[in-house]
Amino acid sequence: MGNITTWMDTLTSTLSLLNFYTPFPLLATEGETADSSFILVSVLLSLVVIYFASKLGGEICLRINLPPVLGELLGGVIIGVSALGLLVFPESGATASDSLLMKFLEVTSNINPESLQSVFSAQGEVISVLSELGVIILLFEIGLESDLKELIKVGPQAAIVAVVGVVVPFALGTVGLLYLFHLSVIPSVFAGAALTATSIGITAKVLSEIGRLTSSEGQIIIGAAVLDDILGIIVLAVVSSLAKTGEIQVINIVYLIISAATFLIGAILIGRLLSPFYVKLVDSMKTRGQLLLVSVIFAFVLSYIAQIIQLEAILGSFAAGLVLAETEKRKELEEQILPIADLFVPIFFVSVGAKTDLSVLNPAIPSNREGLIIAAFLIVVAIFGKVVTGFTLFGNPNLNKLAIGVGMIPRGEVGLVFAGVGSASGALSPATDAAIIMMVILTTFVAPPLLRIVFKEPVSTPQEAKS
């Protein structure tokens, strides 16, 4: 960081000479207006940096035969808290002075130092919401590209994969930490629970990139990842109530299971009932963007309900995509969602990368050295516990079972939620916390290239396969 600071100082003095801003504060009579125009400006800057990082990372990864989404994640790491500090988020405890982007804003505009902090936190909030909208839109697109009939057909297999992928890593992880590492019960259970997550976003994006989303393996992975998301929420509820009260509140678990099942089945059934009206409504409308906005309203309403009943918003948009994929509007809607996803989805992946704090890998910090051996154990369990899931699908000789297991590996942002809740509740020691984060980082970054390897020839670009 030292070099960057010096470089910034040079830049600062150079830019000051240009006297880039007007000598008088034009709209500063209205504090609100002035602040809000700086919020806009800082969001514009952040988006420019995000898009630049996502495209640069994506293009480089594609050229060295790695999935572009890995490039977006790595691009995020480079501009994020671990390296350049261009895109940092206030929720990590950072202030405006940690953000190179805010320094750039300070130098190029006439913003007063007092409002810098409030602009910084507002910018963080806006980018966070845009990033969450990004993963909501991604799952809507994945839902649209999925086939409900195929998903129902592979449902039992997906359920097996999901359950095995929760039970095996949880059991191995918890027992191992208890007996090999002699940790106490609560941290062992927490770390075991963190091993159960699957990041549906990363897997779905890679599957879509290599043109395997609609294959049987792809649909099993998506189905299992969706179920895993629900199981993950239940596991988290169990574990955190255990950490807080020392006992498991059965009624809450029953509530979560019932509400998740009711939501998914209800959304799809009611959605299918309503879809003829949806087609009629869209056909009767004459203003621009009617198909898109009616569909987005549907997706956002389901996302809202899913989030409100303590599930996740992405389950709502996925369900909405599945339902609308069954209508005759599917193709038209897919075409319109494409550029919107191109605009929103990179914000999500780059933000995930930017929020990844690689300082857990720094061996100068004692708890990291301690955590390293736990991390090694967790990583082995994390990969083994998910790879094994595919091989539980007996009697399907044509299925690429290794690919299914590999598809379940990335923990992504879901794994980080576990680490966050665990360390906030005081259940995890710094070493265990660091170990979980290391496991999440490794599984997240290693899964995309692995997934490409196990799916051997890329379907979407056959000419590449020859060379």
Added chain:
Amino acid sequence: MGNITTWMDTLTSTLSLLNFYTPFPLLATEGETADSSFILVSVLLSLVVIYFASKLGGEICLRINLPPVLGELLGGVIIGVSALGLLVFPESGATASDSLLMKFLEVTSNINPESLQSVFSAQGEVISVLSELGVIILLFEIGLESDLKELIKVGPQAAIVAVVGVVVPFALGTVGLLYLFHLSVIPSVFAGAALTATSIGITAKVLSEIGRLTSSEGQIIIGAAVLDDILGIIVLAVVSSLAKTGEIQVINIVYLIISAATFLIGAILIGRLLSPFYVKLVDSMKTRGQLLLVSVIFAFVLSYIAQIIQLEAILGSFAAGLVLAETEKRKELEEQILPIADLFVPIFFVSVGAKTDLSVLNPAIPSNREGLIIAAFLIVVAIFGKVVTGFTLFGNPNLNKLAIGVGMIPRGEVGLVFAGVGSASGALSPATDAAIIMMVILTTFVAPPLLRIVFKEPVSTPQEAKS
């Protein structure tokens, strides 16, 4: 509002019976996480309400032969601060308890009352930024659809329209207020200045809706509106420095004129120089969304620069659109921007409507009654002063001169900035302030239907013209 509150109370108790939320706060161990998920949820709700209002208003207006954008504005008024109070913004001084949407969130989720206020202001910030991104994207789209050569060709005419449209309303308004209404100098000058604005967004949207954007009249209006935006910024700078210091700082005005000219000419010249590299770069990229993101980066960088040098962000995105329209990628880019504009632009128009406070029209407030007669005068000057501009274009018998003048009528959000700065600086009495706002509301809402009438037959839908 009384009825709505009662109705909300009933809804509250009904929904409470459903016990819609889990009995335990799942992620509440992390304050940040819990809050940020509520911000997401409130943004989702706001967007659903905004899209619903925009489509309902747009469809109704289209059916009674009014421009859809008027419907979006009116839809915004209905859900906004003047009526239902679903979408209200904290910058107007409203609190979470003024927002029906926040009440709905409180009832349907397990949000605690303390975080309601912070979620309310974060939601307001996010929606405001999305709305500003909406008008940035709208102007990018308008730039893409415009023809730089045609704009340069009609440049002198557009300049005449812009200058006349600033001088005539300003002179008539100021002199009239001074001598007919015996106001003092500063408020007269301020109200006169507010008459000079033109809302490029509303006019451009209507022109695009009726398929007249690329006509000579359309391009003159767009060119003049862009110049008017710059002139408006200069007038505002002059007037507010006059109000604050009692004198005009010539150096600042010279600075603004030079920076505006440098920016527009520079952006277009440098953009044209770089455009072969842009095409090559986009062609050499292989990841999804390459054309869109490279173009958006360009548009956002220009928007950033424009905003930073005290112009407006929309001038930057308009210039970016103009430059990219000259490349061979124009058509492809237009197709990709279309759904993105459909998603973002309604947020802008509905927000403008929602922020419009119709309470200035309430005759029960004394200053409104006082303001009414000033408002009547301002409205006459506002319409006359812009309609006259078209007729200054001598020797062009084929031009629809009335249409050009009418196209300059809407003051929109630009006019509100004048009123806001004026009343914040203490230069305006409540009556004059209310009168300006009334003038802005009337010109904004009356221009879209007028514009359709003066352009007689709609070009884009010739079958409608027959019936």
